[in-house]
Amino acid sequence: MKTIGALIWEPGTRSGWSVEDIEIDPPKSREVLIKLAASGICHSDDHVDTGDIPLDWGPIIGGHEGAGVIQEVGPDVEGTGFEVGDHIVLSFLPSCGHCRMCTIGKSNMCEMGAGVLGGFAPDGTHRVHARGQGVGPFSYLGTFSPYVVVNIDSCVKIPKDIPLDKAALIGCGVPTGWGSAMYAADITFDDTVVIVGTGGVGMNAVQGAKHRRAKNIITIDPNAYKRDQAKVFGATHSFASYDDAAETLAQLTNGQGADVVILTVDVLHGDLLNPAQEMTRRGGTLVVTAAAPVLQRDVPFDLFTFAMSGKRMQGSLYGTTIARRDIPLIADLYKRGEFKLDELITKTYKLEQINEAVQDMRDGKNIRGVITYDD
Ligand SMILES: NC(=O)c1ccc[n+]([C@@H]2O[C@H](COP(=O)([O-])OP(=O)(O)OC[C@H]3O[C@@H](n4cnc5c(N)ncnc54)[C@H](O)[C@@H]3O)[C@@H](O)[C@H]2O)c1
Ligand SMILES: [Zn+2]
Ligand SMILES: [Zn+2]
Incomplete structure (x- = not known):
């Protein structure tokens, strides 16, 4: 499908984010297409631009703090517990559920997570393309786009009565802190x-x-x-x-x-x-x-x-949380009035305003700036 995304072509050069047309492939095995409601902007996204996190590849599509609704499922998803219509928080680190670290309760160290800044989807290929080139996703996600195709190991289901634009923050900054x-x-x-x-x-x-x-x-x-x-x-x-x-x-x-x-x-x-x-x-x-x-x-x-x-x-790393336990737990605390999510969001932006949003973060104006994606 055709959509837009915010990319950095040469990481570490302080070029800022380029919002442009992208093409996203349909979901492959164990992948889903998600329509995002929102993406938080975490300081880690900026580290890619400043070079504090140096990458020797590009382009990258940024963003790793998103939530949305499953629109389409790829092969081999049936029977895994994920289906069209599910509300999902994207975990910035995947948990496969069966590697050693996952099975000893340390899913923040899931072996699959080791490749999150490698420039590819977990299977070593690209889902996003721009100007005829493959685009690597931040954290296997790339939430600086209204749509993402991601592996189900990055997806955590939450109840449908939690507002997705707030829930996006439970993908990184909230559980980490x-x-x-x-x-x-x-x-x-x-x-x-x-x-x-x-x-x-x-x-x-x-x-x-x-x-x-x-x-x-x-x-x-x-x-x-x-x-x-x-x-x-x-x-x-x-x-x-x-x-x-x-x-x-x-x-x-x-x-x-x-x-x-x-x-x-x-x-x-x-x-x-x-x-x-x-x-x-x-x-x-x-x-x-x-x-x-x-x-x-x-x-x-x-x-x-x-x-x-x-x-x-x-x-x-990730606050030593277990994403599949702690993301729903925090969502539930929010529902019970025992966790503040609304107050974390200082300002919302359109994707086209991403460089302004990042500058506001650098200037300390926001607790969190959030990009919202409307219909
Ligand atoms: N370990 C992990 O898994 C993980 C996950 C997410 C983010 N992070 C990292 O956490 C850090 C914070 O991210 P964020 O999104 O909250 O950033 P942020 O920009 O929202 O907040 C950083 C805060 O630090 C303050 N600050 C700057 N210099 C300071 C100083 N000398 N003394 C006290 N405060 C100072 C700023 O005023 C700002 O309020 C970043 O380095 C980010 O990359 C780590
Ligand atoms: Zn983050
Ligand atoms: Zn694992």
Whole structure:
């Protein structure tokens, strides 16, 4: 079918997104065609343009935070539990359900997920074409288009009474932040937590900390709007910098430091790491969720203190969530009024406005900007 999509032809050159005509193939084995309601814009999409996530191939169709309705099913889908009309949140990492990592409850590490930035559909071919060339999808998805053809291993069914434009956010930013607090950090009710960077991911770490009934939820963000908004999601204190937070953190913890520090800034430059360790109490947990520039290698870090104070540093991919469990769970929490999705969406855009939307994200204007696709 013919539609439009937002592409980057030369990743890493800060070219911005090119909205143009694309051709999408029909679904192949175990694939479905989905008409999307919306796509969130995650900072990870921008990393492809800036080169913080370097790709040696192009063009890429961006977007990995989408939700929509199945329009058509390909061969071998019948009997898998997916059918036309199902409402789907696209998981930015697939879960095949039968590799070792999936079977030990770590589907965020599904072996199939290893190829998500390889430039092809999981079977090594292209579904999207532009200017006569194959186009690689971000995260096997490419939600910067009103339609996607995706493998069912990237699809998670949600109830039909959840608004799809809100549900789109449960494909990446929401579970990544929420899970970073719930699972990667394993926060408990007595904890003092510091969350550094409260955008589309970090605000959900705040929500996760609140669900775990953390005693103190301190957020740090240089952006005044984000500091105000953090309170809406459950922050008890908000500061502009590590230095500004230091005195209150010391008062709240008898000088010990935070039980948990979670890093959810836009780009994790190395100089942010050691101060985060310094804020973490002895035996506490430092969760690294934000993407660092992939090629960054030299990071100043006080390893002596780290070891001798028994701290734990925990990487957090997709918030350590299990997509097939946590996406429906978050949708249900939303339905019960226990999870904020509406408040995460600051502004909606048409696909043609994508570069404006990305600039707004870089300028810190949005918690999440969302592209909506109308009929
Ligand atoms: N680990 C994963 O699985 C995963 C998944 C999704 C996104 N990410 C990454 O998470 C990060 C956050 O993504 P996002 O979409 O929320 O970005 P965002 O742009 O919405 O939010 C980033 C926030 O960090 C703040 N910030 C910038 N510098 C700061 C500093 N020095 N101290 C405190 N705050 C600072 C910004 O003001 C902004 O509010 C990105 O690096 C993204 O690539 C990781
Ligand atoms: Zn993302
Ligand atoms: Zn798997």
